[in-house]
Amino acid sequence: MSRENLVEVEFRHEDEDTLLADAGESSSIVEHLLSVQANRLQAGQPDSELRSLSHLDEENVKLLEHQVDAAHRALFEMGGKALLADEVGLGKTIEVGMILKEMHYRGTDDAVLILTPAQLAQQWQAEMLEKFGLDFTCNYDDDFAGFDGHDHIIASIDTAKSERHRSTVLARDWDVLVLDEAHYVKNEDTDRYGLLEQLSYDYAFFLTATPIQNDVTDLYNIISLLRPGLFGTREAFHNYFVNTSQETLVNRNELQTRLREVMIRNRREETDIDFTPRNVTTRTFTPSPAEQDLYEAVTDYVRTAYSEDQGQKLVLMMLQKEVVSSPAALKQTIERQLDVEDGRPAHADQLEQILEWVDAVEKPTKLEQVQRITKEARERVDMGRVIVFTQFRATQQSLLDTLSDEGYTTHAFHGGHSSDEKEEIVERFEEEGGVLVSTDAMNEGRNLQFCNVMVNFDLPWNPMKVEQRIGRIHRIGQEREVYVFNIALEDTIEEYVLERLYHKIDLFQQSVGELSEILTRMEETGRNFEDEVFERLVGAGSEVELENDFDAMAVDLQEQRDLAEKIEDFNGGVFEGFDLGASDD
Incomplete structure (x- = not known):
């Protein structure tokens, strides 16, 4: 299997922005899809279309314009390696589903690994099956036989990097790697980052709504996993693109040019999605008298105890949250504090009084x-x-x-x-x-x-x-x-x-x-x-x-x-031009 089977040529129609704008006025995503693909066929690119989408059940998945465009660009303009960085709620999972469906249609998905946070693995599994008819084994399935026992796997990234499975994961040559919540691997000193750095794969699609969380280094680290060498060394990147003393971005045009090779970012206000109100x-x-007495007793105790021992800050903070949540939650924590082996704890009288106030709340x-x-x-x-x-x-x-x-x-x-x-x-x-x-x-x-x-x-x-x-x-x-x-x-x-x-x-x-x-x-x-x-x-x-x-x-x-707005201006310099296939100007 070669990459040429998937991407024969790259294509970018010079009037694509106009086409997308016109498509936004269409009442049917199908009409838009046909229009886009007709133009690409006319341009002499017979293999640069999403041929699998016509086989999707519209009742299971509603294809939105920005999602279709993102899937096409990731496959045919970015060589099958892309950072999908849409804002929260715009359907990055659906974009990946379209990509994987297309690769399955073309027979370029013999070995696929999707890595997610643990709590999302089975949700991914369900969405891929229900919306796209793609059957994946999850590491939480009873019949999971290890990372060498299946060809289409969805797994927790922490399971994949564990001592038990790491060597097996790294021993395989994966056709496709998908990484959800990619910002969790922004730190190059972690085991997660190390695992991805060593993985062998042909195509990769990373997802995150927050590619920059603290500073632009986050973006550098994530993209370096996708396209090693795109920005040179970390030091060279900072020296060339960031004015450290003024915390401003420099050489923006070149940064955008390089990012355009690998990143797609759609924003809510620039899509046609009409979110419900x-x-x-x-x-x-007004709390009852008993609740008011309880709240005051807990707050007095927390202030007194914290002034004497700031080391128990987390416990005291929990008490202050529990007292406005429920007497039941507060009671458990107070009883644990009183249940000590070596005599009576500090402030035992206050704690016992609090328990009395707890019982007084009917x-x-x-x-x-x-x-x-x-x-x-x-x-x-x-x-x-x-x-x-x-x-x-x-x-x-x-x-x-x-x-x-x-x-x-x-x-x-x-x-x-x-x-x-x-x-x-x-x-x-x-x-x-x-x-x-x-x-x-x-x-x-x-x-x-x-x-x-x-x-x-x-x-x-x-x-x-x-x-x-x-x-x-x-x-x-x-x-x-x-x-x-x-x-x-x-x-x-x-x-x-x-x-x-x-x-x-x-x-x-x-x-x-x-x-x-x-x-x-x-x-x-x-x-x-x-x-x-x-x-x-x-x-x-x-x-x-x-x-x-x-x-x-x-x-x-x-x-x-106000500072966040300045950062947004900074990020705008990074992300400008990535929305719905905007031009290079």
Whole structure:
């Protein structure tokens, strides 16, 4: 098998931009596809068309213009090695599916390896089969016989790099390598990077929505795996393309010219995708007297303990999150702190008092509100489907018990489930409806477009996690309006985070990419978002001081937004010209 079987000639029609613009006005993607391929045939390139697409079932996969174009460019303009860097939610997996379908049609896919994060392997397996009729064995399948026992494999990258399998993976000559979430291999000093550097393959397709996470070196490292030598050495790359003192990009035209050989990037606003509206309702509720006493007792303990021993910061931070999540979650942690072998722990009297306040809470206020939302959904939403997110397993169990007692069909999803169990849970939720109560084990990668109602029972202090939750249902394929309900208790840290921070950065209107740039700027200045929230909470001497501290943090966020916009300008210099086959000008 030779590369000439797949790519006989490269082709770029000089009027392709015009053609794509005209196609955007067409009511049918099929008409667009035929038009594009007719022009290519007229140009004398009989083998530079996606011949397999006419065999796809339109009921299983709806081909979008930018996806068809990306698949064609990756195969026929980039020689079968491409970085697919579309923004979040634009369907990079579908683009790879089209590419693999075409290669299968042409018989150039004898040995294919798809490497993904562990939690996404089986989702990839299902999508390739259901949408493209491509049958892959997954490393989580019962009949998985190793990396030398099958020709079409989807596997966790960490399984592939493990001591048990690494030598077998490296011993094969793969026709095609696909790498999902390629930004996870941006560090050249990791075992993941080392594995990919040594792999033998003819064609490769890497996927990431964030090719630059911290600095342009990330992009250099990823592309060097695809096209070694394209940018020379790392030192030469920096010296030639980056003005370190001013943090600006230089020699942009040449950088773009080289990137154009390997990278495709589509942005949301430059596609014809009409995302459904996102409706966000934030509801704050007055805690009961018992809940207020409990919150104050925990906050006093956290401040006192932290001032004496900052080494237990993570435990104290967890307590402060649990107290606004559920008494059940808080109780488990407090009991663990009291359960020590060597006598009584420090502040035992305070901890025992907290347990008394826990027992005094008869029914959590937020739990009552979830019941109202799910009741309304059961009456008005298809199959009553609602996803409820919480950070804590004890809170999850409390929600499941209460909703089950109310007669709801319930489903639990958490990190303790195996990959097979997670797939089964999602399938049951789709088929049976009801309420899925999930921890943040589901906050990234899963496709749940069949549901359009979400409740954030407790709110992560890191807003990226909230956006990732919402991204499970608000994505391509969602045909209904999306409704997100955020529940918080008044006069608690949760309300400060929600009202003074999330809304200051317009969280619920942000895309993941924009939000990532803001938070990345914060962490580059040495401040982790969650640490910052905690430090302001324990450091405030009064309610007024706490309000002022959070207002100051909101100002800091605005400054980070301004810096993020400068970074966006920087990235624009890198990415400009990669959208829908734009010209070289």
